[in-house]
Amino acid sequence: MPKLTVGPWIAAQKLPSKDMGRNRHAFLERTKLRQEEQQVAGLPLVGMGGSCGKPAFALPYLLTWSDANTQALENVADEFGCYVEYGLYPHLKLHEGDLEVAAVQDWTNLAMIYLRPGYERAEEVLTRLSEALRPL
Template sequence: MPKLTVGPWIAAQKLPSKALGRDRFAFLERTRLRHELQQVVGLPLVGMGGSCGKPCFALPYVLTWTEANTQALEDVAAEHSCYVEYGLYPHLKQHDGDLEVAAVQDWTTFAMVYLRPGYDHAEELLERLATALRPA
């Protein structure tokens, strides 16, 4: 699978130039695109990471971390030449260069995956995470 196919849609959301930073009408025009539901591997795009700028996808279940699903997370990470860094929530980082390719958040109402859109196997990784972390 490729990089995220919603990459152009994501790019269209961002401020195209500093000169438009105070242009309310340009902002309103960009936000009209948000009314178009975007999905990748059947998972809805629910927003962008405020600090990281990565697109965020909602998983169709609530996630509670356990020994079994953290091991599954590490297995998926290994498939993608990554390791898991356990901070506030788990991040998948590449062994070569420590580049963060994904992060998984658990909340009481739903779980979500933040994904680096330029990662060459982004859609495959999203699909694997959704499958591997699905509660039994």
């Protein structure tokens, strides 16, 4: 599977240059793109990480962490040459280079996966995480 197909859509919304940071009209033009619904692997794109800029995809179920699903998370991480870093939320990081490729957030009303759009196997890891974390 490829990188995220929404990469160009995301890039078109980012600040094109620092001098445009105070241009309200340019901002309003960029935000018009958000009206176009985006999906990857059947999951809706619900936004982007404020600090990381990674796209966030809503899972079709709620998530409460347990021994079983954290083990499933670690198994998926292994499939992609990653380990899980358990901070506030779990992050999948490549063993080689320590690059963060995904993060999973559990909220009381929504569960989301954040993905690095340039990661070569982004859509595949999104699909696998969605399958592996689905409650039984």
